[in-house]
Amino acid sequence: xxxSERKDTPEQAEFRAQARxxxxxxxxxxxxxxxxxxxxxxxxxxxxxxxxxxxxxxxDAGLVGADYSTDCGGGGHADCQxxxxxxxxxxxxxxxxxxxxxxxAAPTVxxxxxxxxxxxxxxxxxxxxxxxxxxxxxxGAGSDLANQQTFAEKKGDSWVxxxxxxxxxLAHFADWMILLCRTDKNDKYNGLSYFVVPIxxxxxxxxxxxxxxxxxxxxGFNEVIFEDLVIEDKYRLDEVGAGWKxxxxxxxxxxxAGMLVTPAAGxxxxxxxxxxxxxSPSALIELAKNSYRNGKTAADDPLVRDDIVKMIIRQxxxxxxxxxxxxxxxxxxxxxxxxxxxxVGTEYNQDLAQLAYDIEGPASSLYLNDEHAPGGGxxxxxYMNSFGVTIAAxxxxxxxxxxxxxxxxxxxxx
Amino acid sequence: MTEQxxxxxxxxxxxxxxxxxxKFFADNCxxxxxxxxxxxxxxxxxxxECIWDKQLWQQITELGWTAACVPEEAGGxxxxxxxxxxxxxxxxxxxxxxxxxxxxxxxxxxxxxxSDAATKALGDVASGVPMTLAVxxxxxxxxxxxxxxxxAGTTLNGTAYFVQDAQKCDQFIxxxxxxxxxxxxxxxxxxxxxxxxxxxIIDLTxxxxxxxxxxxxxxxxxxxGTGEESLASAxxxxxxxxxxxxxxxxxxxxxxxxDYSTTxxxxxxxxxxxxxxxxxxxxxxxxxxxxKSLAYNAACALDVAESxxxxxxxxxxxxxxxxxxxxxxxxxxxxxxxxxGGIGFTWxxxxxxxxxxxxxxxxxxxxxxYHRAKLADILIGKAA
Numbered sequence: 001x002x003x004s005e006r007k008d009t010p011e012q013a014e015f016r017a018q019a020r021x022x023x024x025x026x027x028x029x030x031x032x033x034x035x036x037x038x039x040x041x042x043x044x045x046x047x048x049x050x051x052x053x054x055x056x057x058x059x060d061a062g063l064v065g066a067d068y069s070t071d072c073g074g075g076g077h078a079d080c081q082x083x084x085x086x087x088x089x090x091x092x093x094x095x096x097x098x099x100x101x102x103x104x105a106a107p108t109v110x111x112x113x114x115x116x117x118x119x120x121x122x123x124x125x126x127x128x129x130x131x132x133x134x135x136x137x138x139x140g141a142g143s144d145l146a147n148q149q150t151f152a153e154k155k156g157d158s159w160v161x162x163x164x165x166x167x168x169x170l171a172h173f174a175d176w177m178i179l180l181c182r183t184d185k186n187d188k189y190n191g192l193s194y195f196v197v198p199i200x201x202x203x204x205x206x207x208x209x210x211x212x213x214x215x216x217x218x219x220g221f222n223e224v225i226f227e228d229l230v231i232e233d234k235y236r237l238d239e240v241g242a243g244w245k246x247x248x249x250x251x252x253x254x255x256x257a258g259m260l261v262t263p264a265a266g267x268x269x270x271x272x273x274x275x276x277x278x279x280s281p282s283a284l285i286e287l288a289k290n291s292y293r294n295g296k297t298a299a300d301d302p303l304v305r306d307d308i309v310k311m312i313i314r315q316x317x318x319x320x321x322x323x324x325x326x327x328x329x330x331x332x333x334x335x336x337x338x339x340x341x342x343x344v345g346t347e348y349n350q351d352l353a354q355l356a357y358d359i360e361g362p363a364s365s366l367y368l369n370d371e372h373a374p375g376g377g378x379x380x381x382x383y384m385n386s387f388g389v390t391i392a393a394x395x396x397x398x399x400x401x402x403x404x405x406x407x408x409x410x411x412x413x414x
Numbered sequence: 415m416t417e418q419x420x421x422x423x424x425x426x427x428x429x430x431x432x433x434x435x436x437k438f439f440a441d442n443c444x445x446x447x448x449x450x451x452x453x454x455x456x457x458x459x460x461x462x463e464c465i466w467d468k469q470l471w472q473q474i475t476e477l478g479w480t481a482a483c484v485p486e487e488a489g490g491x492x493x494x495x496x497x498x499x500x501x502x503x504x505x506x507x508x509x510x511x512x513x514x515x516x517x518x519x520x521x522x523x524x525x526x527x528x529s530d531a532a533t534k535a536l537g538d539v540a541s542g543v544p545m546t547l548a549v550x551x552x553x554x555x556x557x558x559x560x561x562x563x564x565x566a567g568t569t570l571n572g573t574a575y576f577v578q579d580a581q582k583c584d585q586f587i588x589x590x591x592x593x594x595x596x597x598x599x600x601x602x603x604x605x606x607x608x609x610x611x612x613x614x615i616i617d618l619t620x621x622x623x624x625x626x627x628x629x630x631x632x633x634x635x636x637x638x639g640t641g642e643e644s645l646a647s648a649x650x651x652x653x654x655x656x657x658x659x660x661x662x663x664x665x666x667x668x669x670x671x672x673d674y675s676t677t678x679x680x681x682x683x684x685x686x687x688x689x690x691x692x693x694x695x696x697x698x699x700x701x702x703x704x705x706k707s708l709a710y711n712a713a714c715a716l717d718v719a720e721s722x723x724x725x726x727x728x729x730x731x732x733x734x735x736x737x738x739x740x741x742x743x744x745x746x747x748x749x750x751x752x753x754x755g756g757i758g759f760t761w762x763x764x765x766x767x768x769x770x771x772x773x774x775x776x777x778x779x780x781x782x783x784y785h786r787a788k789l790a791d792i793l794i795g796k797a798a
Binding site: 323 | 419420421424429665668672675676683686687688689692693695696697699703705706707708711734737738786787789793794797798
């Protein structure tokens with residue numbers, strides 16, 4: 001019995017036992033297709049299909065949406081999603097594909113949507129039947145998120161939407177989008193409103209999705225263009241002009257600091273000939289033992305050794321920070337650790353991948369398109385992709401502003 | 415591996431102890447009062463003095479802080495290492511000049527000696543006898559067993575170096591070589607043949623000395639051949655306690671610098687408006703939090719350790735804590751002076767007290783590079 005289990009409430013203990021038993025009998029097994037490293041990288045419909053089936057079965061077993069109310073398709077439990085997550089990770093399952101839906105759209109709709117809309121949308125979101133994407137960033141609204149130009153105009157009982165969203169992950173598969181946009185051009189923050197809008201059913205009828213090619217050569221995200229898309233007023237979340245407040249609910253959950261625990265599974269490794277586990281320092285040690293410099297392995301080089309140790313210390317400290325974040329009496333400020341998560345995690349991954357291609361030496365020049373590339377070329381790929389997350393969801397420079405201002409109480413930089 | 419409790423073992427008692435320590439230091443050791451006590455005279459060439467408030471020491475021993483981690487059967491309260499970590503963190507935040515840290519450290523060595531003499535000495539610690547380690551050689555080696563003191567029976571000859579808070583302590587735990595290996599001894603500071611020569615040190619909140627032993631009669635704590643092991647077993651706890659002191663001092667430096675950056679105005683803005691100041695201070699916070707979590711983890715791992723593999727794992731965590739602590743101590747200090755600007759460079763600004771304590775903390779029981787080298791051997795294997 002682990003320490004976390006000893007702390008289970010009776011409800012959690014029963015939930016855990018059922019989850020564990022179900023997972024023992026219902027692990028989906030290895031897919032026949034290659035899965036990407038995470039849901040945001042999904043581009044193969046066959047991979048999506050496999051993952052959607054897995055999410056649907058996990059949802060039916062009560063492992064997704066455990067803490068949501070039953071009328072919204074949830075399990076109606078108290079604090080059981082974290083148990084489900086622990087058990088799914090313990091069982092080394094595949095990840096859940098509807099990551100934007102579960103992590104951002106669901107809590108936002110749940111806390112700000114009308115009952116009718118919640119009951120219409122949340123069950124299919126939680127089951128993964130409908131995939132969601134997020135429409136926040138625009139060409140002119142990146143770090144300055146409130147500078148939204150996409151405009152929703154009230155016409156009768158409906159809204160007409162025009163504008164241009166960018167960096168929209170999963171839009172190519174999405175049924176729905178959470179949309180932040182402008183309803184008043186005269187007030188930067190109070191002129192924003194928040195909607196859920198259809199994507200797939202509106203393609204060619206006011207919505208266009210165009211893929212963007214990343215610096216890695218892969219697709220993964222998109223631009224989404226709205227031209228006179230008409231939606232019903234019931235799909236507005238919260239009041240007209242309350243968009244910024246609603247967006248804060250989304251962002252708090254995105255950064256792991258929200259009220260509801262995001263359903264999260266994972267841990268399954270795919271048996272492929274060459275691939276690097278690009279988030280693990282132990283993979284770095286293996287790489288160093290198989291790379292050479294000065295006639296010895298890189299694992300014998302004192303500077304390489306020191307750099308690897310630094311990464312392992314950072315990994316352990318990140319893990320222990322997350323543990324301490326759950327102990328209220330050990331926090332100097334309630335949000336101090338929660339708001340560090342995104343910043344610290346993404347920079348750790350970036351530096352880890354950078355160290356890996358350092359260790360590779362001349363072989364770091366080899367990429368996905370060379371059969372001799374160490375780790376199948378995934379280390380330089382992971383390094384390049386790491387900038388996606390140090391930039392996305394509020395660039396890390398913005399995260400530092402937030403931490404300085406909200407946690408340390410320093411003067412606002414704007 | 416024995417599972418750790420999620421809360422690092424910070425139960426009600428430990429949390430209350432930490433809160434009461436914080437309150438005690440706020441009431442009795444404000445930076446103002448501290449500066450008046452230890453930094454009144456900026457002449458560094460004055461004769462080396464050991465300045466501390468013995469009355470405060472009396473009070474904290476009455477509060478039971480030295481007894482906290484002493485086992486109940488030896489007359490203590492039997493609290494876990496996280497209790498010592500809690501006290502050390504608050505002591506660091508106040509840069510408290512006292513033999514408290516040294517005495518807590520001594521108690522963790524005594525706990526590894528497993529002798530009647532050690533149990534009796536633990537009782538003395540619990541009742542407030544200040545005690546420190548005299549286990550370091552002239553080269554400043556942190557390896558257990560590296561000593562310039564030799565024992566013939568229970569008679570000691572030689573010199574121990576870098577002895578912390580030597581002038582404040584009544585008793586020394588001395589490591590000495592014997593023909594059968596290293597042994598540990600207890601020596602009274604006033605015993606015949608003991609001479610204490612203070613070092614001129616940077617840190618104004620501590621004292622340090624080399625202690626010479628000339629035909630000194632001592633009490634055996636750990637038998638010949640077992641002393642090295644006793645010291646080695648206590649090192650993870652020691653490293654963790656020093657890390658906690660660094661965390662506390664780091665937090666003081668951070669909060670003080672943040673306060674200054676919100677009041678000091680340049681270019682019509684408070685300094686903290688500028689991201690060139692704000693972002694590095696956020697980085698200081700990240701380092702402190704890393705270090706704090708690593709220290710709590712190391713302490714908790716030691717507290718729950720049952721098997722040898724548990725203890726090895728805990729020792730690894732302690733190396734991580736002290737390695738990260740060394741970097742954090744340097745970083746928090748350097749940014750505090752830099753962002754205080756000209757005033758931060760002066761003697762009258764309190765920052766230097768903590769800056770200097772952090773410098774001292776960095777080297778104590780091994781700096782960041784020392785512990786990373788140890789970790790490299792553990793995690794990667796010895797280099798060819």
